[in-house]
Amino acid sequence: MENLQCQCGHTNPPGTKLCESCGRSLTEKEQNSKLVDMRYEGTARRSQTYNKSVIDKIWNFFSSVKVGVSIIVVLLVAAAIGTILPQQAFVPASTEATIKDYYADTYGSVGRVYHALGFHDLYSSYWFIALVGMLAISLVIASLDRFVPLYKSLKNQRVLRHPSFMDKQRIYGSGPAAEDTLEKAETKLKELKYNVRTDKNGLLAEKGRFSRWGPYVNHIGLIIFLFGVMLRMIPGFYIDESLWLREGETRAIPEVPGYYLESKNFELENYTGEGGEEVFGEALDRVGTVAKNYQTDVVLYQNSEDALPGAADSQEVVTEYPIRVNQPLKFDGYAIYQMDFRLDELKAMTFALTNKETEESLGELTIDLINPVDNYELEGGSTVELLGYYPDFSGFENGEPQTATPLPNNPGFLVELTTPETPEGETSFITIQNTVEPLGENDFKLTFLSADTRDVSGLTVRKDSTLPILGLGGLIFMIGVAQGMYFNHRRFWIQQKADGTVLLAGHTNKNWFGLKKDLDRVVEYASLPAYTDQQDEIDKVEKAEKEGETLS
Amino acid sequence: MNLADLSSNLLYVAFVAYLIATFVFGGAVKGNKEGTFNSEKRWGKVAITITLIGFVANLGYFFTRWGATGHAPLSNMFEFTTAFGMTLVGGFIILYFLYKTAVLGMIVLPVALLIIAFASMFPSEVSPLIPALQTSWLAIHVSTVVIAEGILAISAAAGLIYLLKVVDPAKKSKQRFWLEAMMYSLVLVIGFVVVSSFFSLTGYEAEFTYVDKESQEAAITYAMPPIFGMNEYVALTDGAMTPLVETPALVHAGKLTTVVWSVLVGTIIYWLIRLIFRKRISALLKPFVKNVNLQLMDEIGYRAIIIGFPIFTLGALVFAMIWAQIAWSRFWGWDPKEVWALITWLFYAAYLHLRLGKGWQGEKSAWLAVIGFAIIMFNLVAVNLIIAGLHSYA
Structure with a gap:
């Protein structure tokens, strides 16, 4: 494609609609239309100019508003589909097979199809992420396609424009005026906070150009936001771990080297409807129990710097803190949240070794259910040996006891009891309220005396270094939106010919009412010729034609 | 009378005032038998006065309930929906003083009445807050959202008026x-x-x-x-x-x-x-919109969206994400309510691109505004009551 030479002598890049220098219409379409299209100042946009190579085609595809809106609509519909049934993260199943079964069992054939199409994990599916990626590409390309030529054009704009540019503006007027008109207009426009430039017999007044950058600024904000979201894929930026912490227990915080957390106490508090809560009585009667507080009182320890790694006494208390919902413990870029709990988990069980016949006790032993000891020596010379421990006993498989989970929900113990009377030992398998004697009748047994319980806090350990970037993106987006929506770019061109005739044109990207209000004040002060809104004229003619049609 | 009772009585006052104002606005815009609209201004003034009385009572309801419960009354279906009715009327009052459009009142007020009546069907007793809601982010996030949705709904009302005027009931x-x-x-x-x-x-x-x-x-x-x-x-x-x-x-x-x-x-x-x-209901309403300035309705609809959209972004996405990060440890979790907030936002973003980039004004724009309201209502009603998630309260 060749450059376009304007009558004024200026050479314009191919695709230009209005001469960059004088504003003359360069295309036939623009020459024949009553008003010029001022959206991008009549500049050459790449997408409107080239359509040959593959790159051109891709560029043109993504720079189109129609395509951008289509991507938005497809995303919106896809997102809605993902809410028809719960996503897999909210489903009480964890393995792929159980999740599949859950959808089939709970939602029947609808669930089966939903799962088969991958909608159960829609928001992390490749096609959904690809759509978001396409939206991001569209944001970048569509913005560049418009911003670059618009910026150049507004930066280099001339004061003097050709009369054919001016009389094709929506606001236009011409007529005789006094000699000092231009000076007076300049004074008034400056008073109205316009930037005024003059050149020979002409004047260009401009205000609020920055509002033209609003759309691009908000798109930059969105791009920064999406970039921040992508960053969490990079190791080190993002940590999401869960930590179950029992009362009294100290554990290393996963993925947070050098830090340890101890739970002093977990507390679940419900509303009572008493003591200032009487006002909630009616609601509590209707719905039953309502939780008031979930709280884990923790102590945070850190390895002291000069200590050897792993040495137990080298930990320093960093802080003591009650972690509650909405009040995570924050330290060193990490945060620990109160997310879940288990009440009254078994901690230890105390038994007495008794003679079945006489019910005489030979001594007591306490088995820790988290880290049980293997051997228990009782006072009278008896011993109990723990041959096997099954914290969550679920039955026998091939004669072997099984445990469903490592949590002490239903502890089972395989023990050998040795007493002075039975030095060769007796084997016994004990679960809650049940004793099996696999190798024949025993003389002694373990009698359950008591159990200790404690609460377990479900905590989430989180680090998200992308948050400042996301915040920045959000802030820039909001600034861009305000910049583009609540401000507008107003311009007036005024020229006085040698015979005293004044030409007057005005343009704004939005809010024509405000533009006219400014202009009225200038016209009055500087006795400029009257102007018309040519769009209104066109609309009137169209309306009259329409009514003419319906009448005839 | 304790604070909670005072609060519900004030809501009744607001309801009755809106009901009366609806008819006065209707009378104001219907015009007289000669087909002139000389009295529109006078009756409009009466109607907006009654609306203001109702709105003050409505605000009274809101703050006395706040006093009674000790938290911003935005925590369950009754409270949120009632507040939505209130912000809808608030948005209308602002636009009335900007554009003096009585006809907008005739549409907005009955919709607000319906919304408040709908809200009252849900348990309205004063209820305590679960731990996740015990933070000032409840007031910040939800009030911003409800104000934004009230303003966005105004654009749908303007769109509806536009459509009532342009759609031919005989064809x-x-x-x-x-x-x-x-x-x-x-x-x-x-x-x-x-x-x-x-x-x-x-x-x-x-x-x-x-x-x-x-x-x-x-x-x-x-x-x-x-x-x-x-x-x-x-x-x-x-x-x-x-x-x-x-x-x-x-x-x-x-x-x-x-x-x-x-x-x-x-x-x-x-x-x-x-x-x-x-007659169809849309045809019944036709005489009331005879004197409507279509360009003005289009302008009001657009204005409402450019005011409502940034507030919605702030409340339903920015504040929502900040709170979610504090309460749930992640700023975004694809919870149905979050997804529908995003859908609403995407929809209005599409509206703005179509209007500013593709020149969709007038009737097309009016239809979009109405669809936007439908999405907001879906998010309010269906997502809370049908689709279970972290936000289902009621």
Whole structure:
């Protein structure tokens, strides 16, 4: 494609609609239309100019508003589909097979199809992420396609424009005026906070150009936001771990080297409807129990710097803190949240070794259910040996006891009891309220005396270094939106010919009412010729034609 | 009278004031027999005064309830929906003083009335906050969202007025059908309010046990005669109606019964209106919009969106993400409510691109504004009541 030479002598890049220098219409379409299209100042946009190579085609595809809106609509519909049934993260199943079964069992054939199409994990599916990626590409390309030529054009704009540019503006007027008109207009426009430039017999007044950058600024904000979201894929930026912490227990915080957390106490508090809560009585009667507080009182320890790694006494208390919902413990870029709990988990069980016949006790032993000891020596010379421990006993498989989970929900113990009377030992398998004697009748047994319980806090350990970037993106987006929506770019061109005739044109990207209000004040002060809104004229003619049609 | 009672009485005052103002606005814009609109200004003034009285009472309700509960009354279905009705009226008042459009009041106020009436069908007693809600982010996030949605809904009202004027009720068209469908769905809300109030005043209750979708035994109390029975239901109340159909566990027959009763009664009301006036509702409203300036309505609709959109972004996305990060440890979790906030945002973003980039003004823009309102209502009603998630309160 060749450059376009304007009558004024200026050479314009191919695709230009209005001469960059004088504003003359360069295309036939623009020459024949009553008003010029001022959206991008009549500049050459790449997408409107080239359509040959593959790159051109891709560029043109993504720079189109129609395509951008289509991507938005497809995303919106896809997102809605993902809410028809719960996503897999909210489903009480964890393995792929159980999740599949859950959808089939709970939602029947609808669930089966939903799962088969991958909608159960829609928001992390490749096609959904690809759509978001396409939206991001569209944001970048569509913005560049418009911003670059618009910026150049507004930066280099001339004061003097050709009369054919001016009389094709929506606001236009011409007529005789006094000699000092231009000076007076300049004074008034400056008073109205316009930037005024003059050149020979002409004047260009401009205000609020920055509002033209609003759309691009908000798109930059969105791009920064999406970039921040992508960053969490990079190791080190993002940590999401869960930590179950029992009362009294100290554990290393996963993925947070050098830090340890101890739970002093977990507390679940419900509303009572008493003591200032009487006002909630009616609601509590209707719905039953309502939780008031979930709280884990923790102590945070850190390895002291000069200590050897792993040495137990080298930990320093960093802080003591009650972690509650909405009040995570924050330290060193990490945060620990109160997310879940288990009440009254078994901690230890105390038994007495008794003679079945006489019910005489030979001594007591306490088995820790988290880290049980293997051997228990009782006072009278008896011993109990723990041959096997099954914290969550679920039955026998091939004669072997099984445990469903490592949590002490239903502890089972395989023990050998040795007493002075039975030095060769007796084997016994004990679960809650049940004793099996696999190798024949025993003389002694373990009698359950008591159990200790404690609460377990479900905590989430989180680090998200992308948050400042996301915040920045959000802030820039909001600034861009305000910049583009609540401000507008107003311009007036005024020229006085040698015979005293004044030409007057005005343009704004939005809010024509405000533009006219400014202009009225200038016209009055500087006795400029009257102007018309040519769009209104066109609309009137169209309306009259329409009514003419319906009448005839 | 304690604070909570004062609060609910103030809400009644607001309701009655809005009801009266609706008719005064209607009278103001209808014009006289000669077809002139000389009295529009005068009656408009009377109507806006009554609206202001109602709005002050409405604000009184809001802050006395805040005092009574100790937290911003935005924590459950009743409170949020009532606040939505209030911000809708607030948005209208601002626009009235900017543009002096009585006709907007004639549409906005009855919609606000419907919304408040709908809200009152939910348990309205003062309820305590669960731990996740005990933070000032409740007031910050939810109030910003409800203000934004009130303002965005104004654009739908302006769009509706635009459509009432431009769609020809005498000519069969898709537009005429969908406009009337909108009217019909508003009447269905009346149906819901009427049927709920009727059975609640007569004290209807029927208890059942059933087996839920996790195969657990559960209990349910119907507040309306059970058309549909829950999965493997057993009636516990003597003399209650036997459900006509038993539904599978997946379907919540109790909710379905409410929906069917509402549709049934709403449809009867709708056809009564049609029979009495022998006109579509959209045609009935036509005389009220005779004097409407279409360009102004288009402008109001657009203005409402460019004000509402940034506030919505701030409240429903930015503040929401900040709070979610604090309470749930992640700023975004694809919870249905979050997804629908995103959908609403994407929709209005599409609106702005179509309007500014593709020149969709006037009628197209009006349809989009109305669809936007439908999305907001879906997010409010369906997402809370049907799609379970972290936000389902009520």
